[in-house]
Amino acid sequence: GESVGLHLPTLSVQEGDNSIINCAYSNSASDYFIWYKQESGKGPQFIIDIRSNMDKRQGQRVTVLLNKTVKHLSLQIAATQPGDSAVYFCAETAETGANNLFFGTGTRLTVIP
């Protein structure tokens, strides 16, 4: 199956700083990528998505960058807040099959007040 992985399992940042969370994927046929946030005891929560025909997409305080050449995805969080502390997963859907999500292993973001 597809392989979606993360470079770093943990990331600590000072409140107010920017955070960058990285993700690598291996399936060249992947055409849609999503970042999810998972707080303790809760289900994954959609943050932002990007299609393979784009290389950048911005949301509120978040930006996703896609580099298809090296199969790399990143999530940038501006002015990180304590409420951003969570595990962040990248997920992708392959071109074939239904809309099943394949998740990476997750990065735990800790915001230091």
Add this chain to the structure above:
Amino acid sequence: EPEVTQTPSHQVTQMGQEVILRCVPISNHLYFYWYRQILGQKVEFLVSFYNNEISEKSEIFDDQFSVERPDGSNFTLKIRSTKLEDSAMYFCASQTSFSRDISYNEQFFGPGTRLTVL
């Protein structure tokens, strides 16, 4: 704001017993999913369901697993004879529609059911 709900929040069972995990998807959604997350690991796809039948299933979803939507509201996952390795968080998700020609339609996840098999 509509949300996906799941019951129970925690289920403890003996190995070999049957369990049924229940989900109530968002009411106008058409696509339904089950995922699981073993403690400390990534979320894994189990099965997708549309129009009262399974659309896709993973290798994890073997003959011990089944899903159904018995009453047009609940979406259930049954494990017939639980094994120790079935211990995990099980997440239900639902989605309004699915089209690869338009923007992806977000999958909304429930809070999960923690299954513990002893």
